[in-house]
Amino acid sequence: MLFNSADYAFFLPLVLIIYVLLQRGPLRMQNLWLLIASYVFYGWWDWRFLFLLFGTTLNDYLVGLGLVRVSAPAQRRALLMLSIGVNLGVLGFFKYYNFFISSLIEAFAGLGVHLHAPTLKVILPVGISFYTFQALTYTVAVYRRQMQPTRDPIAFFAYVAFFPQLVAGPIERAVHLLPQFHRPRTLSPDAFGDGARQILWGLFCKLVVADNCAVVVDTVFDHSGTLPGSVVLVGSLVFAFQIYSDFSGYSHIALGTARLFGFELMQNFATPYFSQSPVEFWRRWHISLSTWFRDYVYIPLGGSRASRPRQAFNLIVTFVLSGLWHGANWTYIVWGLLNGLYVVPRIFTGDPLAGAVRSRNPLVRLPTVALRIGGTFALILLAWIFFRARDISTAGHLLRELFSRSLFSSPAATLRSMGVLGSALYSGLAIALLVIIEWFQRDKRYALELDSARPVLARWPLYAGVAAVILLFRYTGRSLDFIYFQF
Amino acid sequence: MPQAPPGKRSKPDPSSWKKIALVSAAVLVVFIAANIITWYSSGYFQREASYRADVEAVANHPDVRTVFAGDSHFAVPLNDLIDVDPHGPAYSIAFGGDSLRECYAKLRRVLNESHTIDTVIVSADPHMFGKGRLESSNRSFADWYFLLAGDRSGLRRGWASAVLDQIPLLNNDFLQYLRKEIGAELDRLRGRAGPAGESDAVPWDKLTEAQRSAEAHNTGAEDHAGIGDSPVPYYWYERILKLARDHHVRVIGMRFPVHREYAAQAPPKQVAAIDAFLLRNGVAQIIDLRGALTDPRDFQDEDHVNDTGVVPLLPIVEKRLGRPLMAHRPEQAAANSSASR
Numbered sequence: 001m002l003f004n005s006a007d008y009a010f011f012l013p014l015v016l017i018i019y020v021l022l023q024r025g026p027l028r029m030q031n032l033w034l035l036i037a038s039y040v041f042y043g044w045w046d047w048r049f050l051f052l053l054f055g056t057t058l059n060d061y062l063v064g065l066g067l068v069r070v071s072a073p074a075q076r077r078a079l080l081m082l083s084i085g086v087n088l089g090v091l092g093f094f095k096y097y098n099f100f101i102s103s104l105i106e107a108f109a110g111l112g113v114h115l116h117a118p119t120l121k122v123i124l125p126v127g128i129s130f131y132t133f134q135a136l137t138y139t140v141a142v143y144r145r146q147m148q149p150t151r152d153p154i155a156f157f158a159y160v161a162f163f164p165q166l167v168a169g170p171i172e173r174a175v176h177l178l179p180q181f182h183r184p185r186t187l188s189p190d191a192f193g194d195g196a197r198q199i200l201w202g203l204f205c206k207l208v209v210a211d212n213c214a215v216v217v218d219t220v221f222d223h224s225g226t227l228p229g230s231v232v233l234v235g236s237l238v239f240a241f242q243i244y245s246d247f248s249g250y251s252h253i254a255l256g257t258a259r260l261f262g263f264e265l266m267q268n269f270a271t272p273y274f275s276q277s278p279v280e281f282w283r284r285w286h287i288s289l290s291t292w293f294r295d296y297v298y299i300p301l302g303g304s305r306a307s308r309p310r311q312a313f314n315l316i317v318t319f320v321l322s323g324l325w326h327g328a329n330w331t332y333i334v335w336g337l338l339n340g341l342y343v344v345p346r347i348f349t350g351d352p353l354a355g356a357v358r359s360r361n362p363l364v365r366l367p368t369v370a371l372r373i374g375g376t377f378a379l380i381l382l383a384w385i386f387f388r389a390r391d392i393s394t395a396g397h398l399l400r401e402l403f404s405r406s407l408f409s410s411p412a413a414t415l416r417s418m419g420v421l422g423s424a425l426y427s428g429l430a431i432a433l434l435v436i437i438e439w440f441q442r443d444k445r446y447a448l449e450l451d452s453a454r455p456v457l458a459r460w461p462l463y464a465g466v467a468a469v470i471l472l473f474r475y476t477g478r479s480l481d482f483i484y485f486q487f
Numbered sequence: 488m489p490q491a492p493p494g495k496r497s498k499p500d501p502s503s504w505k506k507i508a509l510v511s512a513a514v515l516v517v518f519i520a521a522n523i524i525t526w527y528s529s530g531y532f533q534r535e536a537s538y539r540a541d542v543e544a545v546a547n548h549p550d551v552r553t554v555f556a557g558d559s560h561f562a563v564p565l566n567d568l569i570d571v572d573p574h575g576p577a578y579s580i581a582f583g584g585d586s587l588r589e590c591y592a593k594l595r596r597v598l599n600e601s602h603t604i605d606t607v608i609v610s611a612d613p614h615m616f617g618k619g620r621l622e623s624s625n626r627s628f629a630d631w632y633f634l635l636a637g638d639r640s641g642l643r644r645g646w647a648s649a650v651l652d653q654i655p656l657l658n659n660d661f662l663q664y665l666r667k668e669i670g671a672e673l674d675r676l677r678g679r680a681g682p683a684g685e686s687d688a689v690p691w692d693k694l695t696e697a698q699r700s701a702e703a704h705n706t707g708a709e710d711h712a713g714i715g716d717s718p719v720p721y722y723w724y725e726r727i728l729k730l731a732r733d734h735h736v737r738v739i740g741m742r743f744p745v746h747r748e749y750a751a752q753a754p755p756k757q758v759a760a761i762d763a764f765l766l767r768n769g770v771a772q773i774i775d776l777r778g779a780l781t782d783p784r785d786f787q788d789e790d791h792v793n794d795t796g797v798v799p800l801l802p803i804v805e806k807r808l809g810r811p812l813m814a815h816r817p818e819q820a821a822a823n824s825s826a827s828r
Contacts, residue, residue, distance in 0.1 A: 006648035193502035476659035 185262025195259030205249030211475030229407030557610025611740030618713030707752030
């Protein structure tokens with residue numbers, strides 16, 4: 001079930017009403033209800049994968065119990081390895097098996113050896129990358145003795161399958177989210193109002209910005225012929241905001257929904273396109289994943305306690321793995337590598353413009369900040385081309401066009417001939433609205449988080465305006481031909 | 488990797504359950520009012536009302552034995568002629584833009600409501616099997632009938648989406664229509680287009696034959712693109728035939744007159760394949776009248792017979808069917824119909 005689907009519009013109020021009615025009963029009943037609702041939510045897509053979700057969760061639950069029963073380090077380590085092996089094994093099989101097999105075949109073919117290894121028709125279970133990583137934080141935390149294992153299977157199963165963040169995060173830490181299943185949740189009107197506003201903002205990001213941008217992006221990136229650099233630039237720019245609005249919109253809806261139920265999830269995006277360096281960008285983009293890789297890959301590799309070359313190596317490995325996490329394709333690996341290369345220089349140079357950014361003279365500070373934001377965005381934009389392109393050669397082709405003289409041609413004629421000029425303008429307006437609102441609210445968790453110091457006349461028109469924009473300017477699917485209305 | 492900075496937490500907008508309830512009620516009232524205004528003021532929903540009224544009105548025709556289902560090829564010449572007579576033996580639920588899915592949904596409703604019907608005439612036009620009819624602009628109108636019948640199989644995006652589509656401001660098709668209307672209005676204001684319908688100002692019979700042929704060629708090529716490529720139209724025709732069998736009703740496939748250049752754009756092989764499919768699956772007879780009229784004065788455009796053309800057409804149809812379609816003679820009915828407009 002998707003957050004922006006009609007099914008969810010019925011599902012959420014129903015689940016919430018029953019949840020509130022269960023407030024007077026034991027906590028276990030509320031958790032059980034959340035568990036049932038979460039399994040329905042997940043099974044709506046394909047019920048067969050519920051067994052996979054159940055199986056991996058049961059494994060982690062039992063490993064958690066086992067970790068307190070055994071004290072020998074080797075046995076504890078073996079149990080942890082079992083949890084890691086099962087979670088990553090399932091993830092590896094469903095997500096990477098065909099990729100590794102076909103890459104292996106290609107590599108050997110390059111050496112003149114022709115392998116015959118079978119590829120499988122595997123459906124990638126929705127959210128598997130998220131819930132396996134989230135489940136792992138539990139066994140690792142218990143192993144590190146950062147938390148006691150839970151003996152309440154309902155709470156644990158509900159924690160892994162919690163529907164607001166099951167399929168696309170934020171990837172929560174067990175130490176943060178699991179305890180919330182163990183204590184009574186208070187449903188406060190403040191949290192309810194706050195959650196509703198965050199959902200509203202998430203819907204704006206998803207339905208108005210991301211979905212409208214998708215029309216332009218799909219047309220440009222799926223185009224088989226050569227495109228002028230200016231059109232590649234437009235497509236890349238729009239994609240940058242499509243992916244941001246899509247993912248941050250989903251996260252906002254997840255956080256807002258969780259808040260309706262009295263849960264607090266971690267912030268996942270913090271206006272990343274206003275970052276002044278790639279390092280800062282990665283502090284603000286998909287925060288739950290970035291910090292996951294920091295805690296479970298980068299730091300165990302030695303983190304920043306090692307020599308500078310070793311730190312650089314650790315960063316590159318972490319970013320490449322992060323790229324691979326996004327998908328089984330070389331384009332994601334290159335995307336990860338590129339982002340790793342963006343942040344590595346900082347290890348050796350520090351922040352050479354830090355003084356200018358702190359300058360009291362606005363004539364020094366403002367251009368520096370603008371330059372840094374623009375430069376960071378340009379670097380991230382280049383990397384997005386690899387992320388979105390079908391394959392490496394297509395990405396290379398698009399980049400060649402981007403850096404050709406055709407970059408300075410007008411994109412209008414080509415976009416018109418592709419039938420997306422109107423959609424591009426429409427997307428541009430949606431992006432502009434998003435950027436303006438987020439700029440003014442950039443220090444908040446989400447753009448509609450307005451404090452009570454602001455007058456009602458400033459707050460309510462904004463809420464109503466955003467709601468009206470969603471109603472009137474949301475993406476409505478493939479355009480229908482209404483020519484027959486004349487009859 | 489760097490530490491993530493959570494956004495600054497400001498003091499939230501203070502709420503109370505009472506305030507939330509009041510605000511929710513106010514939002515609901517405004518939303519309902521906006522929907523009611525939209526329903527009554529928009530051409531889209533006026534069309535939907537007319538669409539449903541056409542179907543429901545069959546209940547006021549107790550003598551109906553024959554029902555026509557199809558798109559504008561039937562609707563333009565027939566509806567104003569045969570639907571106005573409450574004692575007529577035939578009725579048309581055809582509507583411009585309908586695909587076979589919409590035909591099925593409406594026929595099921597009509598056959599469940601009226602028990603005098605023994606024959607349904609369904610469009611067998613080749614363009615009904617083309618890619619242009621895989622999605623109909625009337626799709627959400629027909630969703631209503633699937634919801635009424637409790638039949639999820641015809642709902643493209645599930646029942647929840649179909650239910651929400653019944654709310655005007657949540658209906659995606661309406662929003663597309665509204666945007667196109669606004670766009671057209673803006674174009675008119677900027678002088679890029681004349682008033683609505685100006686492009687159709689030259690009557691069909693006043694064009695030269697070369698102009699008619701060229702126009703018919705273009706429209707025909709567009710309408711007949713992708714005939715037979717998708718199994719969807721065949722699926723709906725099969726359902727119509729099963730529905731008819733369940734109600735002990737015979738199905739006749741029919742094609743109304745069109746310009747020869749328009750008809751020529753449907754590959755004969757594909758048309759033969761459609762005919763074979765229909766006859767194999769239980770269509771009693773296919774009446775192909777595409778070449779039955781040739782005088783341009785009988786046409787509104789390349790593929791629609793007009794009020795004049797229907798006068799000679801109707802006896803042909805009655806003769807082929809072996810039954811009357813009107814209680815009065817067509818000339819008289821056409822005159823009545825024109826007078827009533």
